[in-house]
Each structure stands twice: as structure tokens, then as C-alpha cells.
Amino acid sequence: MNNDRSLRERKRARTRRRIEDAATALVVKHGFENITIDDICREADISRRSFFNYMESKDEAVLGLPRLVMSDDRRRDFVSEPSANVVATALDYVAATIDDLEAADLEDGADEEFLATLKERRHQIMTSEPSVALLSLNRFREQSAKMHQLVVEHLEAHPGDRILGDEPIEVEASIINGLIREAVWLQVCRPCQTTDRAQRLRAAGATITAFTQELTW
Structure with missing residues (x-):
């Protein structure tokens, strides 16, 4: 793996962790049914489009x-x-x-x-x-x-x-x-x-x- 790709992969991994962190924290606090993808995006400070570049669904963000x-x-x-x-x-x-x-x-x-x-x-x-x-x-x-x-x-x-x-x-x-x-x-x-x-x-x-x-x- 070259250094540029390594940096890209690390950035992607950080963003994915940020999404998982936001999703699980919100669901623990408010309940699964009360949380939307838009809520997760706001908490993780990403766009909805970016969310779907990393996750297939809210289920994946919450459950892994x-x-x-x-x-x-x-x-x-x-x-x-x-x-x-x-x-x-x-x-x-x-x-x-x-x-x-x-x-x-x-x-x-x-x-x-x-x-x-x-x-x-x-x-x-x-x-x-x-x-x-x-x-x-x-x-x-x-x-x-x-x-x-x-x-x-x-x-x-x-x-x-x-x-x-x-x-x-x-x-x-x-x-x-x-x-x-x-x-x-x-x-x-x-x-x-x-x-x-x-x-x-x-x-x-x-x-x-x-x-x-x-x-x-």
C-alpha cells in the first residue's frame, strides 16, 4: 500500500468511526426509532451523501x-x-x-x-x-x-x-x-x-x- 492510499484509508476509517460513534450515542440516548439518518449526519458533521458513501443504512451505522x-x-x-x-x-x-x-x-x-x-x-x-x-x-x-x-x-x-x-x-x-x-x-x-x-x-x-x-x- 502506498502512502497516499494509506492516508486515504485512514481518513475513511476516521469518518466511519465518527458515524458509528454518533449513531450509537444517539440511539442509546434517544432510542432507535427516534433517530434518523439526518440526525446522525448532523451529529457526525457530514452530509447525507457522505453517509451513504460509508454506510448502506442506519442499521449498519448502529449495528456495525x-x-x-x-x-x-x-x-x-x-x-x-x-x-x-x-x-x-x-x-x-x-x-x-x-x-x-x-x-x-x-x-x-x-x-x-x-x-x-x-x-x-x-x-x-x-x-x-x-x-x-x-x-x-x-x-x-x-x-x-x-x-x-x-x-x-x-x-x-x-x-x-x-x-x-x-x-x-x-x-x-x-x-x-x-x-x-x-x-x-x-x-x-x-x-x-x-x-x-x-x-x-x-x-x-x-x-x-x-x-x-x-x-x-
């Missing part, structure tokens, strides 16, 4: 990026490379993507105190406003649908990675995607026991495995 996300390069790797454990590979890629985003925030000038404040505000908003929790769940489902398609593409490219060879690919992909989705959701909801996100996600997956092994059908 979805938890179930992979970077473009990791999506390509996930589809193109074989895996002995498709669920674990997907969870590792999700963890690495979020770790990279947080590291980039720090590199671009965010401090850990600000990021912690942002997380605390979002947690407060989620727990105090059912409508926002539902929005977050819907965004999570949208990302899960995209993950399902990635799993289908992976299994089509690597039939040797399949476990349920007698079932249609769509069925196996749905099961794999469900495990990925629930491991991420469980990790989000359970108390933080380690700072290693990949380890937390794999631990959540192990909890699901332990539970299912006790079931009879």
Missing part, C-alpha cells in the same frame, strides 16, 4: 458489520481449497475476517477504549430494544443465506469433502451452514472465555457436537 462474514479473498479460498472439516474451516475464516477488521481499525487510529465503548453501546442497544435485536437477527439470516451458497459451491468443487454422499448437496450444505450459523450465534451470546476468536468459535462448535452426540433418533 454482521458477525457472519468472510472477506472476499477468504470466500475464494473457501470455495477453491479442499477441507477435512468444512465447518471448522468456515469458522476459522469468519474469525480471521473479523480479527482483520478490528486490527485495521486499530492500525487506522482507533483506540481500544473507543472500540470497547462501541461494543458496549451496541450490546446495550440490542438488549434494550427488541426491534433492533430483530433487525440484527434478520441481517444475520441474510449473511447465513450467502454462507449457504458458499458451502454449496465448495461441496460442488470438492465432492471428496462430503460426508452425506447419499443426500443431495443442498441438504448437506444446509446442515453444514446450520452448524456454522449456530456456532457463531452461540459464541456471540456466551460469556467471553478467551480473546482468541477462532478458538471461541471452535469451542462453540464443539459444544454443539457434544450436544448432538447425546441425541437419539
